[in-house]
Amino acid sequence: MTVDAVIVGSGPGGSTVADVLTRAGWNVVIVEKGRNHLLDPDELTKPAADYSNDELKFIYRYFLGPDPLIEPRTFRRGEEEGDHSYVGEVNSIPTTVGGGGTHADGKVPRFREEDFGLLSTHGPIEGAEVADWPLTYDDLEPFYGQAEGAIGVAGTAGANPFAAWRSGPYPMPSGAPMYGAVRSSAAAEALGLHPYPAPTAANSVPYDGRPACNNCGFCAFFGCPIHAKGDPIALLLRAMASGRAELLSETFVSRLITDGRRATGVEVIGPDGATRRIDARHVVIAAGAVETPRLLLLSGIDHHLVGRNFMVHFQTFVIGILPERVHGHKGRAVTHVHDDAMIIDDAARAAAAEAGLPWIRGGLVEHGGPSLPVMEAKIYPWGAKHKSLMRASPMRDRMWAFTMQGEDLPQLTNRVDLDPTVRDVRGFPVARVTYRPHRHEIVASAHHAPRLVRVLEDMGATWTMTSTSPLVEGEDRRGALSAIPMSRHVMGTTRMGDDPKTSVVDAFGRIHDLDNVVVADSSVFVTSAGYGPTLTLVALAARAAAAMVGRTAPT
C-alpha cells in the first residue's frame, strides 16, 4: 500500500503537516522515533495521563528522551579538536511523540519583518552567511495566524511596540502575570525598556476542548499534566480523529528511498527491531535541525549545504539575588519578555562599530525561569551550609533571572554531520555537532547584559552575575561541556532559498533536487532571529503543507 505522505517526526512541524494534509483528505503515516507519552495508547484521539510535576522524571531521567546511552550525539568546537571532544547529550530536544513542543515553556513569539531580510536591511557580516529569506513576513503572516489558532496562543496585541503587524487578535488573552515578572517589568520600564506579556502557548481560558492552565509552574522541561499547553497535541488529536492518520511511535526512519528526482518512501526499523519500508507519494521530514540533516546524510543526499549553517541561540543569563522571596514556582515560569535587544539603536551601533562589526542584534529577553529545588540543591556545596542555603534559597526562591536568546549568525563551519565512530543503539552513525559562536554573538551579549544587570539592581538585587551558554572561549571552566550550547533552539541545517546552489530547500520546504520531499522544521531557517523557533516553524510547515495540497492560503 502506498500512503499519500509519510511524515518523519511528530513534533510541532510534523504534526502541523499531518493536520493540514488529513484535513485535505490525504492518508498519512507519522513516524516517531521516541515513545508515546502524549496520546492515550489505547485511544489515540485522547490525551494520555503520563505527564506530571516530577522533577526527577523529566530533568534527570530522560522521560522525554533522548537517552544518551542509546542515542548519543557528539560535539566539537572545530576540526582542531579531532573527531569529537564530547559524547552524550548535545542540544537534546525531546525525542518523543510531540517532539520539542512537549518540553517547551510555550513562549511563541512571531519574528518581525526585518528578521526575514537581514542582508538587505542591515548588510553582510564577514565570516557569516547572512542572507534574506526567500519569503517575507507578509507572505507568512496568514500562516502565523493559523499557527496561533491551531496550537492556542495567549497574548496581548499591541503590548509590544516593536511587534510586526498582525491581521487579527490573539486567540486568547494573556494569562496571569507572575509576581517577579511584574516587578522586573516595572524596573525594566523605568530604564526605558519595553516589557510585555509573553505570547504563550498555554491556555489562559478553556480552549479547543482543553482546560485553562492552572499555573502549576512545571512548564519548561516538563510535559503539561493537564494538556493546557500548546504542544502539538491539538494538531495530533485532530489528525488522529480524522481517521486518515496512523502514528508509529518507537519507529526509526533509517533512510529515504529515492529514485532519481523522487522519493518512493522510507525504510523504518520498528520497536520489534524489524526493518520494513513504507511506500509514499510524498515524504515530509520534520525531525529537527539535528536529526533532519542526519537522516539526509544517512540517505546519501549530499547537497553541500546539508548540515551546514547550524544555529542555536547564544544565551546570556543575568541573575540577581533579591532580599525577599519571589515565589518563582507559582506561575508559568516566564510571563514577560522584551524585544529591545533585537533593535539596532544608537548604542548598539556604537558597540558594533567599536568591535569592528557592521551591526549587532541581541535577542528576546525572558523575565524569569524555572524554579526547581533539585536543580538548586546541586548548585550549592555539600556540608554544613547546604540546608541553610536551601532554606534561604538565594539561587531559586530569591533569585530572578533574565535569559537573552541571542541571535546566532549562520556560519558554514558550524554544522551537523555524521560522527565517524560513535553509533546509536541501532548501529547507525550519530549526529556530530561542530559549533563555535561568531564574534557577533559575543559582542552583542557583552553589550546588552549590563543593562539587564541594572534592571536587577533597580529591583533591589544585592548580588548579580552574568554568564553565557556556551561560555566564551578562555572563560571556559568546565571543559567540553561549557562549549556545548544549552539552547534547544536548533536551526538552519537545510536552509531555504530560491537558488539551489546556495540553499537546500525552496520557500515551501521542498528539497531542490527531490520533487516530492519537504522539510517541515526549523532546519529550513535562513537566520536565527532572536526568538524561539516554534511558531515560525509551525507557520512555515502550514504553508509548506498547504502548497502540497495545491493551496496558497491557510487551509
Added chain:
Amino acid sequence: MPLWLTDEEFAILCAACDRLVPEDETAGATRAGAPDYIDGLLGAFLVDPPRIWAGGPTSGRQGGEAAFARFHRLGALDELAWRTRIEGSLGIPEREFNGPVEGLQQRYRTGLAELGPDFCDIGPEDQDERLRSRRAFTALVYEHCCEGMYGAPEYGGNRDGVGWAAIEYPGDVQPRGWSDVEVANP
C-alpha cells in the same frame, strides 16, 4: 533492609550522606531517606515495574489519584539504557556498541569500599577528609543525595515530604495548581 546494597555498604552510605547534607533543625539526608533513594535506584530492576519513572498525572498529595506510585513500564530500549546505566555493560555486546560502560552499582560498590570499613566509626572531620579526597565519587553521591532530598517521595527519598517542608516548597501541585491571585501576589 536495603534493596540492593549490603547492610555494611548501606551503613557507610548513610554516614556519608549525613556529612553531605547534615542534620540540623530539619532532617538530614539519612532521616529524609536519601540513602533509600540511592539504594532504590541501584535496585530499580528488583521491582516490577522498575522504579525509574513514576506515573502521572497526580501524586494524590494535592488531590487527584495517587498515580505517581504506579511506575511506568519501560520499552525495550528504555530498559536497555537504564540497565546499562545501573548495572553497567558487563561485557554484554548489545550494551557495548560504543564501548564498555561502568554502571552505578559498580561505582557505588567501589566507592563505598574505598571510604573504608571504619568510615562509620571515625570522627566527622576525618569523614569529610575522606569524602574530599574522593572527589568524583563524592560528587556522584551528593547529586543523588540532592535528588533523594528534594525529589518526589515515590522514588524512596524525601520521606513524607520532609525535604520539601524544610524549605517551604510545596512539591507537585496538580490538580490544584495556583490561582491567578496566588501567582500575581504570592
